[in-house]
Amino acid sequence: MGNYGFAAIQNFVHDLFNLGLYDAVYVGGGEQRIIPLMGLTQKLEVIQPVPWFKESELFLWAELDLTFSPTYIGKLYPKISLGQHTLSTSQFVVGGGYAFAHILDEWPTHHAVGESEKGFFLFFKGHIGLITFGYDWYVESMEGYGGLGFQLLFGERLPWVRSDLLISFGLAIPHQVTTTVLRYDIYKDLGLFFKNSYKMVPLAEVDNVRENYSTWHTGVDWEISQWDFGWARPYLAGGLGFNRFLVMRDDAAHTRLRLFSELTFSAELMMGLRFFNRGEIQYHGSAYGLEFTGGLRFSDNSRLN
Structure with missing residues (x-):
């Protein structure tokens, strides 16, 4: 956490989409922190083949996620989702849940973010070979967070x-x-x-x-x-x-x-x-x-x- 000098990258994206210059004011006088994030997930999964999909299956997930970051935040969020699975490298999921969050320090930005990530939320996520993506929308705060990324896959090459x-x-x-x-x-x-x-x-x-x-x-x-x-x-x-x-x-x-x-x-x-x-x-x-x-x-x- 803190200012790690990525403002130029963020403003490059803002320029690309005509969003204007973003000049962030960092809390803590420029203090930088590296805080580990730990988590535990319990999942119930039901998978069924679907006749109108030739290569895919549908699945239902019921999940309970617990995450903890020392001196920052603890979160508990049960959720349920429905998705499509093709091989082991491709899936798409949509769902919803409820987030409980507790902020452990006094940084105003941490409290602002933590409060915005409470309550009922909707989400979608997935990965297709190299590409991963996801988005969470918190209904009460009307705030959303998402991203697009890349992953490397190892093991058997699937056709x-x-x-x-x-x-x-x-x-x-x-x-x-x-x-x-x-x-x-x-x-x-x-x-x-x-x-x-x-x-x-x-x-x-x-x-x-x-x-x-x-x-x-x-x-x-x-x-x-x-x-x-x-x-x-x-x-x-x-x-x-x-x-x-x-x-x-x-x-x-x-x-x-x-x-x-x-x-x-x-x-x-x-x-x-x-x-x-x-x-x-x-x-x-x-x-x-x-x-x-x-x-x-x-x-x-x-x-x-």
Whole structure:
């Protein structure tokens, strides 16, 4: 904990997404601490094959997690989740739980973070070969934390056969909107997709006023296998959903306050190309490729002032 000189890296990411310069004031006069984190997990797992997945299984987890970091925090959180498992190197999980936290020191930032990570929370997480990802959303504090990372795998090299689940991470231009898409294979060339796009826009430095804009769509994805080029395959997709406009600010106690929230109807139509969709690039049972997409989005924002 403390200032380890990573501000330049964080501000590089902020510049990439047009989030503005972040200048953190560290508690403790620049003091640096290295504190171990210990944990214990108990898990009940039920796994069942599903007829509409050719290479995957569904599973149900009931978990009890206990974590402890000396002089910082102790946490206890039971949770339940539902997920999909393919081989030993690929899975995706969604769930919810309740977090109990106790702060062990007097640092104001520790208390602010600890209080924001209490109560009911929702989460998703997963790993696909090299890539790991996850996100936790704490409902009471309206704060979320997540990340994208990489892992190295050892042992037997598992072959890739096909993908029941396709996950895409991207950036929509010209507004640098981060986008995540999950596509489940349903029947032959048809799939069901779930898409989220998100961007945070700073509005004022005073009280850290900002707008969190997101879109959520679900619909049908059709890969046109008759036009497969061998190295690329075209696809069409259409979906319905909503836009969410959320304006927040922080008070003097670093509590998040909601200034404005509105949902509006949205629909979109997309088309694009998926490159290397036959497993040309694979690692430990997972295949990787590139996707280029363009489209149109309709939004009914007539209720917004």
